[in-house]
Amino acid sequence: MSHHPVVVIGSGPAGLTSAIYTARANLTPLVIEGELSSTSDQPGGQLMLTTEVENFPGFPEGIMGPELMGRFREQAARFGAEFITAKATAIDFSQRPFKVWVRDELYTADSIIVSTGAQSLMIGLEAEERLLGHGLSTCATCDGFFFRGQEIAVVGGGDSAIEEATFLTKFASKVTLIHRRDSLRASKIMQDRAFNNPKIEMLWNTTVTDLAGTDKLEGAMVRNVITGEESFLPVTGLFVAIGHRPNTDLFSGVLDMEDNGYLITKPGSTYTNIDGVFACGDVQDHTYRQAITAAGSGCMAAIDAERWLEANVH
Numbered sequence: 001m002s003h004h005p006v007v008v009i010g011s012g013p014a015g016l017t018s019a020i021y022t023a024r025a026n027l028t029p030l031v032i033e034g035e036l037s038s039t040s041d042q043p044g045g046q047l048m049l050t051t052e053v054e055n056f057p058g059f060p061e062g063i064m065g066p067e068l069m070g071r072f073r074e075q076a077a078r079f080g081a082e083f084i085t086a087k088a089t090a091i092d093f094s095q096r097p098f099k100v101w102v103r104d105e106l107y108t109a110d111s112i113i114v115s116t117g118a119q120s121l122m123i124g125l126e127a128e129e130r131l132l133g134h135g136l137s138t139c140a141t142c143d144g145f146f147f148r149g150q151e152i153a154v155v156g157g158g159d160s161a162i163e164e165a166t167f168l169t170k171f172a173s174k175v176t177l178i179h180r181r182d183s184l185r186a187s188k189i190m191q192d193r194a195f196n197n198p199k200i201e202m203l204w205n206t207t208v209t210d211l212a213g214t215d216k217l218e219g220a221m222v223r224n225v226i227t228g229e230e231s232f233l234p235v236t237g238l239f240v241a242i243g244h245r246p247n248t249d250l251f252s253g254v255l256d257m258e259d260n261g262y263l264i265t266k267p268g269s270t271y272t273n274i275d276g277v278f279a280c281g282d283v284q285d286h287t288y289r290q291a292i293t294a295a296g297s298g299c300m301a302a303i304d305a306e307r308w309l310e311a312n313v314h
Contacts, residue, residue: 001105001106001107001108002030002107002108003097003107003108003109004027004028004029004030004082004107004108004109004110005022005027005028005029005109005110005111005309005313006022006027006028006029006030006109006110006111006112006113006305006309007029007030007031007032007098007100007107007109007111007112007113008022008029008030008031008032008081008112008113008115009032009088009100009112009113009114009115009116009250010032010033010034010045010114010115010116010117010247010281010283011031011032011033011034011043011044011045011069011073011083011115012044012045012046012047012069012115012117012281012282012291012294013045013047013069013072013281013291013292013294013295013298014045014115014117014280014281014282014283014294014295014297014298014301015031015033015045015113015115015117015280015281015298016031016044016069016072016073016075016076016295016298017072017294017295017296017298017299017302018113018115018280018298018299018301018302018305019031019076019081019302020072020075020076020079020081020302021298021299021302021303021306022081022113022302022305022306023076023079023080023081024079025302025306026080027305027306027309028080028081028082029076029081029082029113030081030082030083030084030107030109031076031081031082031083031084032084032086032087032088032100032102032107033083033084033085033086034085034086034087035085035086035087036085043069043073043085044065044066044069044070044072044073045069045117045281045282045294046117046118046119046120046282047065047066047068047069047291048065048066048069052064052065052146053065053068053142053291054145055141055142055290055292056068056291056292057292065133068291072295084102086102086103087102088100088101088102088250089101089102089103089250090250091112091250091251091254093112093254093255093274093277096110096276097109097110098110098111098112098276098277100112110276110309110313111276111277111278111305111308111309111313112276112277112278113270113278113279113280113298113301113302113305114251114255114263114272114277114278114279114280114283115279115280115281115283115294115298115301116246116247116248116250116283117246117247117281117282117283117294118244118245118246118247118262118282118283118286118289119244119245119247120138120139120240120243120244121240121242121243121244121245122138122240122242123155123207123208123240123242125208125209125210125211127210127211127213128211130214130215131211131213131216131217134213134215134216134217135213135216135217135218135236135237135238136211136217136237136238136240137237137238137239137240138239138240138241139239139289140154140163140164140165140167140168140239140241141167141290142290143237143239144167144168144170144171144172145171146237147168147171147172147236147237148171148172149171149172149173150171150172150173150235150236150237151172151173151174151176151234151235151236152168152172152174152175152176152235152236152237152238152239153175153176153177153178153203153220153233153235153237153238153239154168154175154176154177154178154238154239154241155178155179155208155238155239155240155241155242156177156178156179156240156241156242156243157177157179157180157181157183157184157185157186158184158185158186158241158242158243159185159186159187159190160241160243161177161179161186161241161242162177162184162186162190162191162193162194163190163241164239164241165177165194165197165200165239165241166190166193166194166197166200168237168239169197169199169200172199172237173199174199174201175199175200175201176200176201176202176203176233176235177194177200177201177202177203178203178206178207178208178220178222178233179202179203179204179205179206180205180206180207180225181204181205182204182205203222203233205224205225205226206222206223206224206225207222207223207225208220208221208222208238209221209222209223209230211238212232216236217235217236217237217238218234218236219232219233219234219235220232220233220235220238221233244282244286244289245261246260246261246262246263246282246283246284246286247283248261248262248263248283251263254274255272255273255274255277255279256272256273260286262283262284262285262286263279263283263284264284265278265279265280265284269300269304270284270297270300270301270304271304275308275312276305276308276312278301278304278305278308279301280294280297280298280300280301281294281297281298282294284297285297
């Protein structure tokens with residue numbers, strides 16, 4: 001068993017930023033960064049699945065997602081953060097010191113920073129892994145810029161799908177919205193926005209059954225769910241906007257969360273319902289979901305934890 005003033009669970013932009021700040025405050029954080037095999041809880045978070053990041057300040061030429069996360073990690077390690085490349089498998093936050101297990105190993109902590117992130121829900125096709133970041137995307141604000149003048153598609157029917165489709169019309173020549181039903185789930189105002197946009201075309205009662213292209217997307221096979229008819233949609237970009245799922249199973253029944261699983265933090269802070277446990281990044285943010293906002297909330301969590309430790313742990 002080893003004890004740390006701070007244990008950080010998760011290692012995306014939020015977790016690693018909190019590790020940088022807590023390490024610089026001499027709190028020797030332990031970062032449980034996730035497993036290399038798992039796409040949802042892997043070290044470095046969702047940015048490990050993206051190719052080029054062009055909107056992170058300070059990199060005018062852009063930087064590859066994995067390289068950016070590698071730099072975050074190096075910086076945290078330089079100031080004394082320790083890392084375990086494995087998943088946290090169990091927790092006990094009922095009393096202090098808090099307990100976190102990684103399989104049979106027990107780690108104790110005076111404070112915890114939860115930054116386990118969220119994962120984009122995918123269609124479930126074999127080709128997705130191959131083409132993610134190569135024409136297939138889950139983030140219009142991150143990647144829309146790369147599709148100027150191209151014909152692309154968005155999968156989904158909720159507010160976020162309409163938002164992505166509307167945003168993408170700034171760049172693409174045409175956006176096809178693929179939805180498995182014959183009406184949208186989105187709010188009335190969002191629907192009106194889509195129907196009134198000449199660049200958005202609706203493809204109702206349709207699902208994507210396969211993706212074409214070896215190293216970059218060349219199109220999508222689609223099927224009409226009513227007639228069963230299959231056809232080929234020649235698009236160079238496909239944005240999946242069917243929702244996100246926060247990685248919060250570990251904290252179920254322990255930390256307060258919304259109906260959709262996102263952790264609840266006290267307004268203007270990273271405090272959870274348990275004193276000494278903080279949450280930051282996409283695990284508690286379903287509004288912005290950007291690397292820069294996650295990093296910002298990671299900084300907040302570190303400062304909140306540092307001040308809390310100063311006042312409560314002697």
